[in-house]
Amino acid sequence: MNQTFEILGFLLIVLTLVMQWEINVQRIIALFSASSFVIALFLVLLGLSRPNEEYMLFILAGLTIVVRGITIPLVMNRALNRLNDKPWRVREAKPLLGVGGSILLSLVLIAIGYFIYQNSLYSVLKVKSGSVPFALFLQASLLIITHRHAYIQMIGFLVMENAVVMLSGWVFGGLPFIVEAGVILDLLGLVVVSSLIIRVREHSILKVGDTVESELRG
Amino acid sequence: MHQDIIYLLPIFFSLFGAVLCVLPVKYVDRVVSVIASALSLAVAIYLLFQPVYIDHYLYIDGLSKLLILTIALVYLSTVLYSLTYLKHIENLLFQHRLYYILLNIFVATMFFSVSMDNLGLIWVGIEATTVSSALLIATENNQVTIESAWRYVIIVSTGLVISLIAVTFIYGSAGTLSLHALLLHHPDNRVFLIGIMLGIVGFGTKAGIFPMHTWLPDVHGKAPAPVSAIFSAVLLPVALYAIARLIQVFPSETIKLFAFVLGILTVAVAALMMTVQTNYKRMFAYSSMENMGMILIGISLGGYGLLGAVIIIISHGLAKSSVFFLTGDVLSISHTTDMRKVNGLIQRLPRAASALFVAAMAVTGAPPFAIFVGELFIFAALIAQYGWLLALVVILFLAIAFISVNFKTGKMIFTGSENLKRERSRTETWVAIVNLALSFLIILLIPYFETLLKNLL
Numbered sequence: 062m063n064q065t066f067e068i069l070g071f072l073l074i075v076l077t078l079v080m081q082w083e084i085n086v087q088r089i090i091a092l093f094s095a096s097s098f099v100i101a102l103f104l105v106l107l108g109l110s111r112p113n114e115e116y117m118l119f120i121l122a123g124l125t126i127v128v129r130g131i132t133i134p135l136v137m138n139r140a141l142n143r144l145n146d147k148p149w150r151v152r153e154a155k156p157l158l159g160v161g162g163s164i165l166l167s168l169v170l171i172a173i174g175y176f177i178y179q180n181s182l183y184s185v186l187k188v189k190s191g192s193v194p195f196a197l198f199l200q201a202s203l204l205i206i207t208h209r210h211a212y213i214q215m216i217g218f219l220v221m222e223n224a225v226v227m228l229s230g231w232v233f234g235g236l237p238f239i240v241e242a243g244v245i246l247d248l249l250g251l252v253v254v255s256s257l258i259i260r261v262r263e264h265s266i267l268k269v270g271d272t273v274e275s276e277l278r279g
Numbered sequence: 280m281h282q283d284i285i286y287l288l289p290i291f292f293s294l295f296g297a298v299l300c301v302l303p304v305k306y307v308d309r310v311v312s313v314i315a316s317a318l319s320l321a322v323a324i325y326l327l328f329q330p331v332y333i334d335h336y337l338y339i340d341g342l343s344k345l346l347i348l349t350i351a352l353v354y355l356s357t358v359l360y361s362l363t364y365l366k367h368i369e370n371l372l373f374q375h376r377l378y379y380i381l382l383n384i385f386v387a388t389m390f391f392s393v394s395m396d397n398l399g400l401i402w403v404g405i406e407a408t409t410v411s412s413a414l415l416i417a418t419e420n421n422q423v424t425i426e427s428a429w430r431y432v433i434i435v436s437t438g439l440v441i442s443l444i445a446v447t448f449i450y451g452s453a454g455t456l457s458l459h460a461l462l463l464h465h466p467d468n469r470v471f472l473i474g475i476m477l478g479i480v481g482f483g484t485k486a487g488i489f490p491m492h493t494w495l496p497d498v499h500g501k502a503p504a505p506v507s508a509i510f511s512a513v514l515l516p517v518a519l520y521a522i523a524r525l526i527q528v529f530p531s532e533t534i535k536l537f538a539f540v541l542g543i544l545t546v547a548v549a550a551l552m553m554t555v556q557t558n559y560k561r562m563f564a565y566s567s568m569e570n571m572g573m574i575l576i577g578i579s580l581g582g583y584g585l586l587g588a589v590i591i592i593i594s595h596g597l598a599k600s601s602v603f604f605l606t607g608d609v610l611s612i613s614h615t616t617d618m619r620k621v622n623g624l625i626q627r628l629p630r631a632a633s634a635l636f637v638a639a640m641a642v643t644g645a646p647p648f649a650i651f652v653g654e655l656f657i658f659a660a661l662i663a664q665y666g667w668l669l670a671l672v673v674i675l676f677l678a679i680a681f682i683s684v685n686f687k688t689g690k691m692i693f694t695g696s697e698n699l700k701r702e703r704s705r706t707e708t709w710v711a712i713v714n715l716a717l718s719f720l721i722i723l724l725i726p727y728f729e730t731l732l733k734n735l736l
Binding site: 181182184185186198202205211214215218221222225228229232233234236237239240243244246247250251254255257258259261262 | 372397399400402403406407409410411413414417420425426428429432433436437440443444446447448450451452456468469470473
């Protein structure tokens with residue numbers, strides 16, 4: 062089973078790497094949806110390997126598909142549609158990293174994640190390839206830092222949350238159901254509120270740019 | 280009636296208040312919010328005299344009760360202040376009704392966070408405060424407030440993901456997230472230690488602790504006065520409450536030193552940033568950060584340091600909400616937050632200006648206010664554990680903060696030409712004055728706080 066988890070972890074890292082290269086916001090949302098389905102598959106497999114907790118993990122997988130895989134991308138796409146006449150054309154205007162730079166930096170982050178895990182936690186946890194969620198977390202941080210578009214920053218945050226789900230399930234055996242459910246509900250609320258803020262923000266702030274920056278300095 | 284229902288009433292009143300605000304009746308949002316907040320305060324006072332209550336979901340000891348009381352006091356004053364203040368905001372992002380719905384939900388999530396026994400649910404509650412409060416920042420619809428709200432969402436949520444990882448680590452190593460179970464028995468290994476440290480950094484983001492504090496001056500500087508007040512007075516301490524619980528669970532020397540260093544750095548950075556501020560709301564935001572740093576130092580020291588921290592939480596909550604209410608009065612007549620363009624307040628708004636002068640002294644720890652007493656307790660513990668030299672360093676930064684805030688506030692109040700027109704005094708100023716008076720009277724209750732906290736000291 063560990064090998065399957067490794068493949069799923071690798072798949073998530075690749076999906077995040079593609080998000081890093083991609084500049085079209087709608088495609089990034091679709092990639093996030095795909096990564097949420099991978100997380101749900103991971104939870105199902107985890108449930109199959111742990112017969113005592115299988116029902117809770119299956120419910121969690123279902124919630125992940127409904128909230129992270131379908132509802133959140135739907136809310137984001139709807140907000141994008143309301144905001145733009147041609148939503149399929151919305152893109153990151155000035156990505157800070159090109160394809161080459163993002164591959165290089167992602168490899169460095171994977172190495173850092175591995176180094177941190179191997180030197181601080183492996184001796185206690187003894188979970189092989191437990192560094193994958195850490196690498197995913199660092200990649201999500203990179204996604205937030207290197208993009209200015211609010212939706213992509215939001216997706217970076219959601220990928221971080223996916224990394225935590227993977228970390229808690231794979232390395233630590235998962236969190237109590239009530240906490241996981243609370244986290245998912247919080248996430249949904251956050252996306253709805255963020256979509257509202259982004260809508261107003263895109264209407265006003267991006268037109269003035271520097272004025273806002275100068276008022277929020279120091 | 281089941282006993283636990285009493286402990287849930289503050290959450291219930293504020294949530295029920297939010298639901299009733301939806302009713303399409305004129306002024307129902309305002310009336311319901313006043314009633315809900317008054318009832319919450321009555322219950323919070325009643326809870327002070329009730330025994331400690333711990334079950335599978337609730338953990339309400341002296342610390343929780345004092346936090347519930349502080350939240351309830353600031354809740355009532357914020358609702359009362361908002362009744363008239365919202366009328367002065369010209370470009371509202373949404374209707375008054377939605378403002379009160381969000382405010383009530385926001386308070387309910389804070390009550391929830393300080394009442395839970397489960398660290399995971401405390402995390403859920405604190406993250407829910409972000410969801411419910413983000414739009415409140417943007418009540419006044421302009422580019423800067425919207426950008427502040429967005430920064431708040433993204434920085435605080437990212438920080439809170441770190442504390443979610445912490446929760447995962449703690450559960451992974453201890454097999455439980457229950458506070459009372461962890462207090463009885465916890466593992467002593469590296470995973471648990473890292474979990475607690477990550478928790479301090481993650482929840483510290485929400486509390487405005489260095490180095491994840493950058494959202495704080497933006498939000499406090501740009502949010503409307505009542506929102507800045509409730510953020511500064513109770514939201515930051517609620518996040519510190521989670522840190523206090525983490526340290527209570529695992530009071531190892533490494534953890535205490537880690538929190539202590541973060542506390543000192545927070546005080547230092549805030550004090551230095553205050554000296555260069557030209558926006559009075561941002562300056563008071565850094566003052567909140569400085570006080571949170573002192574509270575963290577007190578929590579890390581434990582014993583009477585913790586008592587000092589709790590005294591500061593309550594008195595700062597009241598005095599700082601008073602300061603932000605009064606900055607609302609100043610803003611409504613000056614239409615600017617640039618302190619270089621504000622002067623002669625003592626002639627234009629004598630009542631509010633006098634109160635602001637005293638409130639600025641109170642939040643910077645001038646005697647005889649309770650913050651001063653809280654700081655004395657912290658310094659006593661600090662000197663006992665780390666000696667005079669470190670205490671002098673902290674005193675130096677506090678002195679810088681004290682001079683910056685009071686000099687700049689004094690300049691706005693007392694300088695200016697003599698022929699300035701006196702403005703009509705505002706009813707809501709009395710809310711600030713009552714909070715200021717309460718922040719002084721807190722001093723009389725310190726022996727009772729000590730009794731309430733005796734299991735932690």
